[in-house]
Amino acid sequence: MTAWETIRETPRRLGAAASQARPQLRSIISPPRRLSPVTFAVLVGSLLVAGMVGMLVLTTVLQNQAFEVRAAQRAASELGYRASDLEAQANRAKAPEALGRRAVELGMVPNPHAVFIDVESGEVLGQPISARGDEMPSLTIAPAPSPAPGADAEEAEGVATEGAPEEAHATEGAVAEEVAEPATEEAVATEPAEPTEPPADAPQPVPAAGVSG
Amino acid sequence: MSRPVPRKKVVRKSGRVPLASTAFRLRVLVLAVAILFSVAAARAIQIQVVSAPAMAAEAAAKMTVARDVPAQRGTITGRDGQVMALTEATVNIIADPSMIATNGKEPEAMREADHAKAAAAPAEMAAIIAAHTGEPADTIEAKLRHATTTNAQGTSVPVKYTILAKQVRSSVWVELNAALNKVEEGPDGVKRGGYVGVFRESNPKRIYPMGTVGSNIIGFMSEGKGRTGLEAAQEEALAGTKGRERFETSPNGRIPLGNQTLTPAVDGKDFRLTIDPDLQWMVERRLAERVDEVGGTWGTVVVQDPENGEILALANYPSYDSNRPGDAEPGDTGNRAVTAIYEPGSVQKVLTIASLLDAGLTSPDKTYAISDTVKVGDHTVRDAFRHDDIDITTRGILVKSSNIGAITAAREMEPERLRDYLAGFGLGQKTTLGLPGEQSGSLPGAGMPQFQADSIAYGYGLSATSLQMASAISAVANDGVYTAPSIIKATGDHGALVPVPEPETRRVVSEEAARATIEMMEQRTLDSAAQLTIPGYRTGTKTGTARLQGAAGGYEGQVASIVGVAPVEDPQIVVYVLIARPDTLGAGLGMAGPVYRDIMSLALPRYGVPPSNEEEQEKLPLFKE
Numbered sequence: 132m133t134a135w136e137t138i139r140e141t142p143r144r145l146g147a148a149a150s151q152a153r154p155q156l157r158s159i160i161s162p163p164r165r166l167s168p169v170t171f172a173v174l175v176g177s178l179l180v181a182g183m184v185g186m187l188v189l190t191t192v193l194q195n196q197a198f199e200v201r202a203a204q205r206a207a208s209e210l211g212y213r214a215s216d217l218e219a220q221a222n223r224a225k226a227p228e229a230l231g232r233r234a235v236e237l238g239m240v241p242n243p244h245a246v247f248i249d250v251e252s253g254e255v256l257g258q259p260i261s262a263r264g265d266e267m268p269s270l271t272i273a274p275a276p277s278p279a280p281g282a283d284a285e286e287a288e289g290v291a292t293e294g295a296p297e298e299a300h301a302t303e304g305a306v307a308e309e310v311a312e313p314a315t316e317e318a319v320a321t322e323p324a325e326p327t328e329p330p331a332d333a334p335q336p337v338p339a340a341g342v343s344g
Numbered sequence: 345m346s347r348p349v350p351r352k353k354v355v356r357k358s359g360r361v362p363l364a365s366t367a368f369r370l371r372v373l374v375l376a377v378a379i380l381f382s383v384a385a386a387r388a389i390q391i392q393v394v395s396a397p398a399m400a401a402e403a404a405a406k407m408t409v410a411r412d413v414p415a416q417r418g419t420i421t422g423r424d425g426q427v428m429a430l431t432e433a434t435v436n437i438i439a440d441p442s443m444i445a446t447n448g449k450e451p452e453a454m455r456e457a458d459h460a461k462a463a464a465a466p467a468e469m470a471a472i473i474a475a476h477t478g479e480p481a482d483t484i485e486a487k488l489r490h491a492t493t494t495n496a497q498g499t500s501v502p503v504k505y506t507i508l509a510k511q512v513r514s515s516v517w518v519e520l521n522a523a524l525n526k527v528e529e530g531p532d533g534v535k536r537g538g539y540v541g542v543f544r545e546s547n548p549k550r551i552y553p554m555g556t557v558g559s560n561i562i563g564f565m566s567e568g569k570g571r572t573g574l575e576a577a578q579e580e581a582l583a584g585t586k587g588r589e590r591f592e593t594s595p596n597g598r599i600p601l602g603n604q605t606l607t608p609a610v611d612g613k614d615f616r617l618t619i620d621p622d623l624q625w626m627v628e629r630r631l632a633e634r635v636d637e638v639g640g641t642w643g644t645v646v647v648q649d650p651e652n653g654e655i656l657a658l659a660n661y662p663s664y665d666s667n668r669p670g671d672a673e674p675g676d677t678g679n680r681a682v683t684a685i686y687e688p689g690s691v692q693k694v695l696t697i698a699s700l701l702d703a704g705l706t707s708p709d710k711t712y713a714i715s716d717t718v719k720v721g722d723h724t725v726r727d728a729f730r731h732d733d734i735d736i737t738t739r740g741i742l743v744k745s746s747n748i749g750a751i752t753a754a755r756e757m758e759p760e761r762l763r764d765y766l767a768g769f770g771l772g773q774k775t776t777l778g779l780p781g782e783q784s785g786s787l788p789g790a791g792m793p794q795f796q797a798d799s800i801a802y803g804y805g806l807s808a809t810s811l812q813m814a815s816a817i818s819a820v821a822n823d824g825v826y827t828a829p830s831i832i833k834a835t836g837d838h839g840a841l842v843p844v845p846e847p848e849t850r851r852v853v854s855e856e857a858a859r860a861t862i863e864m865m866e867q868r869t870l871d872s873a874a875q876l877t878i879p880g881y882r883t884g885t886k887t888g889t890a891r892l893q894g895a896a897g898g899y900e901g902q903v904a905s906i907v908g909v910a911p912v913e914d915p916q917i918v919v920y921v922l923i924a925r926p927d928t929l930g931a932g933l934g935m936a937g938p939v940y941r942d943i944m945s946l947a948l949p950r951y952g953v954p955p956s957n958e959e960e961q962e963k964l965p966l967f968k969e
Contacts, residue, residue, distance in 0.1 A: 209514075212514030212517065214435050216432070216515040218430070219553065226557065228555065243945040245950075246949070246955070256880075257954075259866070266942075269630045270626055270629055335859035342735070
């Protein structure tokens, strides 16, 4: 037998052998697999509990987040109010009249005869004239009146509740009272010895606001 | 065989229902269930199919809440950013009296302690609120106790909203809220505090931190809108555009992942002015003092940078506080510096002489032979100083303020040409500061008769505002180039201000003519050195006094004015002061001079203008010897 014939015949022989050796097949009916009632109840119960817990957790988380957001929004709102309030207070304090009043309280007087100092040469440009403080009475502001009830009560109340800033203000007011009396004297104006004076080593054009010590 | 007994036939009576039949009962039940489900199905089809869009829209509408998002009104600042007008986040303090009356609970759920607390709360809360807001405690308590009201149908309904205090500063609310929420045990062992039913609502307030400073420029607001000044003129730009927010809600508040749309608000534009608030304040104070001192009725001051036309100060007196416009007298809330027109009087001679110099018709030393009077139409015009026949120089005309000299010199120029010069200086044309009510004044037409040309030569027969006069003199100070006055330096969104376009400029007279005029004005200062000299600086001035036209025609009172420029060698500041009074006492030098000198003294060093050289200036001839 040639190799070729061997190759051709082999499957046929194998098939004949296989057909003789193959057992009879028959179907087997599997018994239905059923959960026991207890297991089923536990399973369903577990699913139910899991779902409810999940819903509870989700709802709680959402509620908590909503509360947090609301609280944060409220805090942001209050802080915004606070910032606006402080900004308004700062702007009021920076107003020319408020600064003028503070300057008077600090013993400063208006100087209509400002001169320049050349920083490099030390030369004085202009005619320096001692400020007496009475050259322009209109620029001298009387000290702040004590808060009165009525129209200004709101503002006074608002400042009064400011805590630390109010304390600082009160302290400065007390200092101002001490220096208020000699403020109109030329000696004070021309010989700055008060602790509130700026350092003498600050050569610069005379204060632009027209106020000097 | 018996016959079978026939079976008895059961005959059912017609119309009798077998109620006892189980089958029948089942059939009825099935039928009822079928009908029920059919109705339900039909309704479902109606809702889900037929009316689906409408129902969905209705549901969405019930869930959706829409509210405006307010736009922040723009801020107005001075030239260096000092805030002159801003919106403060103030709040209204409001209360729900019906909530207080039940201590925040349903009436049926209230316990004895709740009743006791609800009874005592209004008085205790009123004391706390009054201490923080300044409102009377009894008024607040009455509002808090007013828990029910009767509606139009005569039914008693709960009061759920009452305003306790308006536009309270937000810090006051924060502290008040903390005080109301605080729980303390009193000496009697009873816990007090933890009050309910007081809330706040946003109600922003426009505030003017500088009060009266620049109030006639800034204006004020009422009922949410600007009523005068820039607040009114720039209302649209300052107000911005409000936005709109829509979101879905549930009884527990906003649905976190619900539909929401937000059309953001567009905040109003900020404005930065050319005004220097500190100088403005000083000018206002000085003007007010002087007007009261001389018994004036009103006054204005304009301080201008002649090089760029910027207004540094624009003061009015009487003025008002923008925070309290209700306290202002009628007429004081406007801006007389741009609305009040008057015959400018002798200050006008500066413009006449500058025009004649430019036209080559005169020179400072040219002399004019004048007598003690001159005929103008049917009227005889005299000079304020007594003289016979004299030869006066052009310089003398300006220094001595000779009406006759000005008329004589101006007669060498055609009236139309003089008119054109004055129009070039901005007279007869409305200024464009952007303030409400700016006036143009009047300038005679081109075909004016000679007597009218004579009148305008020395400041009569035409009218102008203080701002127009200051800007006209500024043109002379600016080497003959007129620059339209401006008061708005920049505008735009917060933090991104854009400079406004450069103002219109035009040459009116030559540089030589302008310089010669300013130097003649310096001679005017030297002529009244004691009153007008500013130590260290060369200054030029011109005074003027003119009758004031009354509302009913004719003259009522007069205006005294002075204009000054400094330093003469390179003018950088122009100050124009005008004081009106009900009689004819006083003149420009005596009434307005002190205000001018003080303001110029303050302004020059303030803007870094170095002192002039200290060479003493020589007095030049005013008359032919």
